[in-house]
Each structure stands twice: as C-alpha cells, then as structure tokens.
Amino acid sequence: MRRLTIYYLATTLKKYNIQATDDQLGHVKDIYFDDKYWTVRYLVVDTSKWLPSKKVLLSPISLDKVDSENKAVNVLTSKETVKSAPHKKENEPISKQYEIDLAGYYEIPIYWSGTGPWSGFPTPAALGLADKQKMIQSKNATSQEDNNYLRSVNEVRGELTGYTVEGIGGKIGYVFDVIIDDSNWKINYLVVETSKFLAANYILVATDWINDVQWQDKNIYVEVDSVKAKNVTDYDIHAHITKEYEDKLYSALGKNRNSI
Known part of the structure; x- marks a missing residue:
C-alpha cells in the first residue's frame, strides 16, 4: 500500500x-x-x-x-x-x-x-x-x-520579508515559508505571501516550477502566470494539504498534475 x-x-x-x-x-x-x-x-x-x-x-x-x-x-x-x-x-x-x-x-x-x-x-x-x-x-x-x-531555509524565508517570487508578467509575492515532504524530504512548495500584490494572502508555488534563482538578489523566477495566480484559492497555513486542494491549484495555474 x-x-x-x-x-x-x-x-x-x-x-x-x-x-x-x-x-x-x-x-x-x-x-x-x-x-x-x-x-x-x-x-x-x-x-x-x-x-x-x-x-x-x-x-x-x-x-x-x-x-x-x-x-x-x-x-x-x-x-x-x-x-x-x-x-x-x-x-x-x-x-x-x-x-x-x-x-x-x-x-x-x-x-x-x-x-x-x-x-x-x-x-x-x-x-x-x-x-x-x-x-x-x-x-x-x-x-x-x-x-x-x-542553502538556508531561514535565509529564503527572511526575518522580515523572504525572497521575491517573480512570475510570468510580474511579481507574485514573497516567500513566507516552505513545505517539506516527510518521506523524500523534498521542498515541494514555496508558501508565497501575496497580500501586497494580489487579493489572496498565501498561495503555493511548486519548486518544480522554478526556472531560475538569483541568490545574491534574493529573487526566485517561476513558470507561473501572475494573472492566473489571482484565481488560486487561498492557502490556509493552518490546514493540511489535500489532493483536492492540489488539483485545484494545478488546474487554476494550468499546470500538469504529474509534474510533482
């Protein structure tokens, strides 16, 4: 099983x-x-x-x-x-x-x-x-x-503001936290705080969607349409991630669910 x-x-x-x-x-x-x-x-x-x-x-x-x-x-x-x-x-x-x-x-x-x-x-x-x-x-x-x-998770998250996450078409937000799979210990998602740019408070961005990181400038570039990101259901940082939520996330962003 x-x-x-x-x-x-x-x-x-x-x-x-x-x-x-x-x-x-x-x-x-x-x-x-x-x-x-x-x-x-x-x-x-x-x-x-x-x-x-x-x-x-x-x-x-x-x-x-x-x-x-x-x-x-x-x-x-x-x-x-x-x-x-x-x-x-x-x-x-x-x-x-x-x-x-x-x-x-x-x-x-x-x-x-x-x-x-x-x-x-x-x-x-x-x-x-x-x-x-x-x-x-x-x-x-x-x-x-x-x-x-x-690399340090503390650095990416930042004490006040984490690394900037830049999507296709503009900024999505800042790294608030990361999500780790306890089996393979991969960081599967960045938790991105979007309240300064979008209507949502937080969305998830898969690390598989990262295409570049400028470590010195603290910028992460992702293959995510910043306009589509506005349609993502808010991620509740106090709730468990379900398959249903992930399906909605991938669908809203136009991503292939098999990419993770």
Whole structure:
C-alpha cells in the first residue's frame, strides 16, 4: 500500500523537539537544502544548552520519523554520539569534505554518489538501508555535485520579508515559508505571501516550477502566470494539504498534475 504523503511547514518542524534514542537534543533552528533538487540535506539543531557555539547537523538519513502527535523528530542515534561528532563552529561554512567526514562518522551513505536527490533511491531511508561500504566514498573522492550549494531555509524565508517570487508578467509575492515532504524530504512548495500584490494572502508555488534563482538578489523566477495566480484559492497555513486542494491549484495555474 502506498504511503500517504505528509507535508510539513518548515516553521512547524522548527517547533518540534529533536529526540535522540536516549535524550532530547534541542530543536530545529534552520534547515539546509541543496540548490539543484530543493531537497533537505540537514536539520540544523539548536544545542546551545548543552553544546554551545557548535553547528550540529543531522541528515534525514539519520532520522527515524517525524512524530506529529508528540511534536518530535526522532533520530536514530544517541546524544553522546551526536556530541562527539565532528562539528563546525557556529559561523563556519559547510564544505563538501566536511559532509564526507560527517557521513563517515555517522556511517551513513553520502547523498550525491549517484543520480537524483538520493543517489538513485526514492527516499533517504531507502538510501540508508543500502550497502554502506559501497555507497560511502573515500575522502579524496571528487563529487559530481561539487557545484551545488547548501542553502538556508531561514535565509529564503527572511526575518522580515523572504525572497521575491517573480512570475510570468510580474511579481507574485514573497516567500513566507516552505513545505517539506516527510518521506523524500523534498521542498515541494514555496508558501508565497501575496497580500501586497494580489487579493489572496498565501498561495503555493511548486519548486518544480522554478526556472531560475538569483541568490545574491534574493529573487526566485517561476513558470507561473501572475494573472492566473489571482484565481488560486487561498492557502490556509493552518490546514493540511489535500489532493483536492492540489488539483485545484494545478488546474487554476494550468499546470500538469504529474509534474510533482
């Protein structure tokens, strides 16, 4: 039986506790994704109460599940293991070599050794079950993904105003939040605040419709007709996304439902 897709707002995940096998680690303070597949690569954990000034990263490959009932993200490792991992200082950048070191420490496969967002596997969980010796690369290995960069959800959302979303014919709005699939950890949608430009408050824009991002200028260009966007039913940020809503969204924007 096919698993029901569950979507989470990034801001919702940031309210959840990160639960190791033996203790709580903290909560999510940021989410890193890659700029090619728009797929989550790391949860950045706030461990300031017990491991200050360190940047603690956890790959979705190391996660067990998102437990919405208990507002927790369960991790398949202990607090002591996380504490002893190779950590960067808070403001240090994340290099590809560091990602390799981190994967080696946790004994998890690296995500870029094959094709697609998870090396040819549909989910990080499936990749994690693969032969680790086969999938983990040596430290001097070069990567075909070296030109892809990790990006911050906090940056894209912005503290006051997120990145501008520019459609065909004009602005649609600003990035208010992002929506993540808890199975493959892809950012499937941008939640775009449109109240400054359109009648609606929020609409969803699929990341598959992005055709360009000017990271320095904080502009995202999408294949969405800005006039058609006015006909989209408002997205309720407190409601679950249903297939019916997605069908209406795609229909209003003239999009093929099979594109996600």
